[in-house]
Amino acid sequence: MMSFLADYIYYIGAFGLILIGLYIILVKHNLIKVIVGLGILDTGVNLFLISVGYITKGTAPIFSKPGIDSEHMIDPVPQALVLTAIVIGVAVLALALSLAIRLYQHYGTLNLRKIREQRW
């Protein structure tokens, strides 16, 4: 049990965040809560990508002194991809929030069921 936990604790964390984010997007009916769920889903996927690139007893890939040991450095490619993903995540969140503000000014409510009833 302890060795299973030690191996997979990061995967369990990322998996739990993805599931909770998906639950909030599917079930809740306030628009801003759905956008909060989108942000949590984003964080879970980024955590999963970084935990795939980890090597046991590795160090960060930076050559701070000239003669440093480079045998145990971890993979730098997932970190570069996740850096891009974090910035794009915040851009998508900001655009979604501005659309939510517009929706509130037009319909007067942010409840998705009431908006669906009002459209017909």
Place this chain on the structure above:
Amino acid sequence: MIFVVSFLVVLMLVGAVAASIFRDLISAVIAAALVSLVASILFYFLQAPDVAMAEAAIGAALTAAIFIIAIRRTKRYEE
């Protein structure tokens, strides 16, 4: 070491569940910012300092700020 990481992962999952349960939207946003902050600490434990810095600056601070500014222009309580 494993206990510290387990405690942080449990804290993160509790924060995510709290963000889905709270009815006051500002409390939900602060719980989501807590999830981002603990994820940034976990990024540091996974030997990724660039990503930890980016997640702390962008995910924990700026995302919470723009959420609160948007909530101020709409309603505060979920119906």
Place this chain on the structure above:
Amino acid sequence: MRRIVSILLLIIVALGISLSLAKIPFGAPKTKVGKHYINEGVKETGATNIVTSVVVSYRGFDTLGEVTVLFIAAIGIGAVLSTGRKKAMRETTPASLVLYTGCRLLFPLILIFGTYIFIHGHLTPGGGFQGGAIIASGFLLIYLGCQERRISRVASNMAESLGGLTFVVIGLLGLAFGGYFLLNFLPKGIANALFSAGIIPIIYIAIGFKVGSELTSIIDNLIEES
């Protein structure tokens, strides 16, 4: 009915993800491209932060795409939230003297810290995106604490456009000098010095200015009320 379908969907997704996660070993080396970047990175690009050399030099085109996405998002927010009427901030009580003075005292320190992070992006952990986000938090502090000061629109638009233009122009200069877009044509210098690694510090300075002013303009558009 809707709840039952969504819980069923969640169970199917959970089964799928957990079955594939069990096959990925945690902590074993997985790819060979990473080994090549670590062994040859300092020799080929001159930057000692390998993640920076991957983001700017080896996969520089993806960074250009990301800068474009951020630009489109900022333009989209400005277009969605504008109504053409005269904009005014909401009526608030002015902040106390301690808050006002504290914000004005902290603001240049935050700007210097953010600038330090993106100038040293190729030597220490950091870079353009992190430094730009810190600069945007400094401007957010001014918006929250000292509400009579406004950031001039013209200056932030100019900083953003110059940052993006510098990135594309340096890429095209690489195309003119050598064979391909974003070729590293400046001398590489000694490792671990400030003026080393060719075009990487220049590109990160441009990205730092651009991301900082873009996030500031996003906050500015969201705060103003029409």
